[in-house]
Amino acid sequence: MKRILILMLLLFSLLAVACTTKYVCVDGSTVYDPAQCPKVTPEPTECPPSDAANLVQDLLAKSKNVESISYDYRRVDLPLEKPFKVWVKEVTVKQELPLETEVLNSVEMDAVIFNTLAKTANAYCESKKYCIKTGDIGAVEFGQYYVKTPLDWIDGITAEKKGEARLANRDVWILQLEGNVTMYVDTFFGVPLRVDNGQERHEFQNMIFNGVTDEQVQFKEKEDIVG
Numbered sequence: 001m002k003r004i005l006i007l008m009l010l011l012f013s014l015l016a017v018a019c020t021t022k023y024v025c026v027d028g029s030t031v032y033d034p035a036q037c038p039k040v041t042p043e044p045t046e047c048p049p050s051d052a053a054n055l056v057q058d059l060l061a062k063s064k065n066v067e068s069i070s071y072d073y074r075r076v077d078l079p080l081e082k083p084f085k086v087w088v089k090e091v092t093v094k095q096e097l098p099l100e101t102e103v104l105n106s107v108e109m110d111a112v113i114f115n116t117l118a119k120t121a122n123a124y125c126e127s128k129k130y131c132i133k134t135g136d137i138g139a140v141e142f143g144q145y146y147v148k149t150p151l152d153w154i155d156g157i158t159a160e161k162k163g164e165a166r167l168a169n170r171d172v173w174i175l176q177l178e179g180n181v182t183m184y185v186d187t188f189f190g191v192p193l194r195v196d197n198g199q200e201r202h203e204f205q206n207m208i209f210n211g212v213t214d215e216q217v218q219f220k221e222k223e224d225i226v227g
Contacts (some may be wrong), residue, residue: 036049055076056161059150060154062190065218068212069191075145076201083205087216104129109137112145113217118209121145129224136219140149150191153183167193168205 074083082098093114103105107130109123121142125131144190159175165184166172172184172193184194189209195202 016156027028027076037087038170052161053158056159056173056175059185059187060157060159060190062188063151065210066189066191067210069150069209069218070212071150071204071207074079074205076203077199086147087212088151089212089214089217091115092217093146093149095145097129097145098164101212103134109129109140110140111219113139114142114146124219126220127224128221134221139185147200150193150207153192153195153202154185154190167213168207 010046021123039101069089070085070087072083073086073095075081078106084096084098087094087097092183093116095112095114097106097110107125107127109125110131111126112121112164113124114121119142119165121140121144123133123137123140125137128134157177158181159177161173162176162182164171165174170193171187173185174188175185177183180198183192185192191209193206193207194202
């Protein structure tokens with residue numbers, strides 16, 4: 001009788017174990033006690049593409065606070081071309097023309113002032129030292145002389161962030177656009193300091209934000225071509 005009782009207890013124990021609920025762990029293993037599951041370190045999550053795109057658009061939107069900029073424009077991939085000064089204030093852009101000769105009183109024009117809204121351009125000669133005659137030279141072809149400003153480069157673009165860096169002692173985001181265009185965009189003003197377009201490299205050096213006066217985008221006779 002005692003032996004039968006022991007066998008019955010053993011049978012009930014086996015049935016109880018067989019009916020115990022099993023748990024499936026994160027790694028796919030099964031256990032009777034969840035505490036026995038191996039610990040798994042969660043993988044770091046990345047921002048969804050939509051969130052990343054919004055961050056880029058937020059960065060570029062900062063450029064709306066830029067009312068004026070001045071800078072030295074340089075084509076790094078064309079080392080023989082001299083850099084020149086540019087002033088941008090709202091729809092007016094004044095662009096110096098690089099001095100091609102140092103012969104006194106031999107230059108016909110040394111600056112062009114553009115209206116980017118009307119797409120008009122007017123040439124001037126300002127240097128008393130190098131100009132044949134200072135003053136208004138007259139209208140010139142807009143597309144022949146106009147060089148895209150940093151604000152032009154970011155107008156209506158869609159870009160993807162590829163990294164971060166320091167350029168000209170400023171923090172920049174590296175943005176990739178379609179057509180093999182890479183921009184290095186200032187994180188405070190949302191304006192590119194450098195644009196790589198295929199083999200071309202455009203740099204906007206010594207940039208000053210919101211400091212351009214009305215006089216700086218107008219004709220101004222000067223003693224020499226520098227300044």
